Amino acid sequence: MIRVAILGATGYTALELLRILLRHPDVQVTALTSRAETGHVVDVHPSLAGRLDLRFENLSPHELAARADVCFCCLPHVASMESVPALLSAGLRVIDLSADYRLNDASVYEQWYGHAHTDSARLGQTVYGLPELFGERIAGQNLIANPGCYTSTSILALAPLLVGGWIQPTGIIIDAKSGVSGAGRTPKTNILYSECNESISAYSVGTHRHQPEIEQVLSEASGHSVEVLFTPHLTPMDRGILATIYAHPKRAASLGELTTAVREFYSGKPFIRIVEHLPRTKDVAHTNYCDIAVRIVRDRVVVLAVLDNLIKGAAGVAVQNFNLMCGFAETTALIV
Amino acid sequence: MIRVAILGATGYTALELLRILLRHPDVQVTALTSRAETGHVVDVHPSLAGRLDLRFENLSPHELAARADVCFCCLPHVASMESVPALLSAGLRVIDLSADYRLNDASVYEQWYGHAHTDSARLGQTVYGLPELFGERIAGQNLIANPGCYTSTSILALAPLLVGGWIQPTGIIIDAKSGVSGAGRTPKTNILYSECNESISAYSVGTHRHQPEIEQVLSEASGHSVEVLFTPHLTPMDRGILATIYAHPKRAASLGELTTAVREFYSGKPFIRIVEHLPRTKDVAHTNYCDIAVRIVRDRVVVLAVLDNLIKGAAGVAVQNFNLMCGFAETTALIV
């Protein structure tokens, strides 16, 4: 039985983590931290009534290490890199859901996040927790950088075609649509119901922080310098991401060849489904699946990928990483 | 041409007021106030791009009086009664959209709002701005208390049957469902998209402040001491209120008699529509209409009423009051 703590446990990702971990046969959740909240878990997450008898606490790394073996760190960026070194020193294994350990280069981090990185020695040394690409490196790690939600969708859609040399590594357009839960649970005007409902809009055009992450991971995976234009959109739904991706073919290929290439790339990967139909975010809601379809339109390859931003885009993949890290079957607690 | 100012102009009601006043042939909007916001109107209300070239300002009553003849006061309660006396003294006519001048009794105000009333001399002297009931008193007034949204829905549904002696004044149950815009635009966790979407729940059961307002006005209108049990619900939609109301009949009546009674009560009232079908909030969205239907089920009279909480429940009725106050046709700018 692995004892698990969740840091920053009041948000939506933490709630999904709790739901998954409560059904994990080898896990006991032993601590939930929050800086602001001191109440019972049910006060913040009423859907967990009767499921878990814990309160939110403000715990030091040593207090946490006394109670838990593994930490899921759901703190925001910056807060995360301020906590992780001490957690590791205290002997905890950490799955970090923030962006703080995803990028390899401290200057790129500083450029996109506006903060100097305070634990830069770990950049480039930390395994990027996308199991479909880097699964064999995850076992035995003490720190995993859990990927971003838009990032996972984009990388899972593009990796097979880039690695296989089917599409050009530059000129790629990723037009992504996300549900509102991706923006978190801290009250802000732009995520009020009456602002988001009945409305779709782009945001952070050309400036979203998932762009360098996508490029870094795809470049590393494919051996080519990948360049994408990434446009996120806020969509009036709770959860789900759809990425509609446009790429130039690198060599002539039929739709059958492309689909087969993607299918074979993910052969044996339990959470990737290559589908014939056009995927809907609803088809993967509340699951750890990523559904991918390919089309050829005129002179372009169009890839469509959907996943649940809170599950496969955050909490689900975190548990997938946890399973690999700790030697459990990859799908434990993740196929329901 | 009447010069109009809006106080507290950053919220949803103010936005709807602006939309209506921009099409009013006898109005010029000359000032928008805000304590926090100093930008251009389009920064807060992008739907007004190109419609209105004003900035938010923090103006004193005298500055306002120099610019405007009539003020729509969209401040929250307490803030309103702190401003209104000075506005009136400065010579402005005021339509107050807060709750501060709706109740007749300072002690009832203090009990439900938790603040001593600081302008209690005007309580009981201020006309309650529900034109269908008190229209003839509005002309020429300098201060109008604009009614609450749940209140208007409930009163419009019940007044004809109570005044006509068709139903018992006690034991009335009002089960009301409102869209989220009724909760305002100040960021709070409970009105985030990801909290409200895909969810309905009751709130303030037995403690909502519109209950004493409903009872006061219906008691005054009918001459009986009216008692209601009022339950509001937060519904996943932008706008609209549906009140489903259950009352005991006072004397035997057919559905035809009841419907006729309601229809005759509102004869000549342009914004009340007595309908045969079961009304939907969508049917009155973005309009100043209130649709009402009556049913008899077993031993109860069931009244169903819908209106748009931001229009007929707030900004629309405010302009209706403005029209009557200033001598314009009641429907000016309100039927589109």
Added chain:
Amino acid sequence: MIRVAILGATGYTALELLRILLRHPDVQVTALTSRAETGHVVDVHPSLAGRLDLRFENLSPHELAARADVCFCCLPHVASMESVPALLSAGLRVIDLSADYRLNDASVYEQWYGHAHTDSARLGQTVYGLPELFGERIAGQNLIANPGCYTSTSILALAPLLVGGWIQPTGIIIDAKSGVSGAGRTPKTNILYSECNESISAYSVGTHRHQPEIEQVLSEASGHSVEVLFTPHLTPMDRGILATIYAHPKRAASLGELTTAVREFYSGKPFIRIVEHLPRTKDVAHTNYCDIAVRIVRDRVVVLAVLDNLIKGAAGVAVQNFNLMCGFAETTALIV
């Protein structure tokens, strides 16, 4: 391993049944029937891609009996009573999700459903599958009448207070709000997105077929002749029912006493949660829980209950019945 067939497997309830049964350790789904559909399950239910390799078939009772031990019958009413006798004769055990075996009296059935009952000998003999009330009768049955969604919500909320003699059995008002999935998957104008979205309305006021079912079961459970006024509302959300219920107290009681009475009534029932806060449909979405809260307002007892209409209101309780019928732990596959 129990072999299971689903009849009428193209609808939303069948989809939820499949999701639950796919995680049931003692079940193998062996047949899916449809009169109209002949394709693969993924063509109709794309969320099941890769989960289940079955096609829809039009199978006779004997073909079904050769393949399955238990049938979940998701046919509409009338179609169900035309099929169930032959299924039973062929040796299948049946959980019927239609209304055909819920009422005890053929004349009541005919009055509310507009069809003469063609298998009336089984009326009054069939166990009503609400495990929290009739759990001990379910083991070993060959036919279970699975309850309606509004019905379950209403009965679970009211039974403890009626059975305990805390509230009057008459004059009860049930104001219920349901998500749109409760209306099924057959295309009709009134359930189009553009009709339901941004709108709430009552429907079937005084004529909804769940009313006699609620009264029958509560009368049977409490030993009093229960009379309710039931008003359903179509709410703009996928799933969830909230019942806001108003009853007259039968004897003086504090809120503490009432809450304790409800809690004790459901002691040991794993899917009923008595909560202090006002329950939201979102808190029970995708779960088999029913959350119940009690309030006293003026002279009324107000009970609020929420459940997921497709799970605890249909597919979840069906599997709960299945578990009891077949001797599995009641919660098998139902707490995730």
Added chain:
Amino acid sequence: MIRVAILGATGYTALELLRILLRHPDVQVTALTSRAETGHVVDVHPSLAGRLDLRFENLSPHELAARADVCFCCLPHVASMESVPALLSAGLRVIDLSADYRLNDASVYEQWYGHAHTDSARLGQTVYGLPELFGERIAGQNLIANPGCYTSTSILALAPLLVGGWIQPTGIIIDAKSGVSGAGRTPKTNILYSECNESISAYSVGTHRHQPEIEQVLSEASGHSVEVLFTPHLTPMDRGILATIYAHPKRAASLGELTTAVREFYSGKPFIRIVEHLPRTKDVAHTNYCDIAVRIVRDRVVVLAVLDNLIKGAAGVAVQNFNLMCGFAETTALIV
């Protein structure tokens, strides 16, 4: 006073037309046709209760000509070209909202719509009713082809930059997101509430009929052979279209130059607003505005445009065409 008839008056576009025409000072709506419906307008459009006392009728062209001067034809494609010649012969002026008279080439029509065109002599002779581009040709016409909703959004966004030679005419990607009302009011499974809600997906990838229309009009306007890759998406909201468009620059230009070019192109056009912020569909909902913003990201020009698919994308532009056709001010009844 112009007498107006609406053909195919039961759909969403017809409802919006009615709302607009009811406030038009120079219009009297005198006939509504439907093949299936014979009831009163309020039976189908309850929001029009009390506004219009007409029934749906099945009228011949000659009966229509006796009652009306101008017809808005809201029939589906094919049905439209079967009706329009007789309407014109009977002396009516026609604004056709179907696709039947938009394309210049009968073979292109046949290829994309799967029907031989039966009135092909009028193809290429009919003015395409996009007033911002072809306004000066509209006055005095007897037949106008009202543009498609995706088409208008895309053309309005791209025309200034293509005409001005700022972007390449090929390699353009249009990623468009539409609310569900664009799919009409005929019951089909894919537009049920429970299918669309909480889901976004692409559809008709590479095969949507608005693609050739966009290319034809933009080629004609710019004098270059324009090629676009158009991907529509079904978005969980009632109304609104957002087009996110990616183009290659043709010559070096700053964001300021591009924005100015677009602004000047639409100088004097009352319904086009060039905005600095990223536009949201909500900002133009229920209006005849199209909001456009430009960005430069890496080596691409990104144009974002929003409009209300039922108003500026259908009924609003139809009335704009009507105003120009009949000599009324272009904005009559369209700015509220």
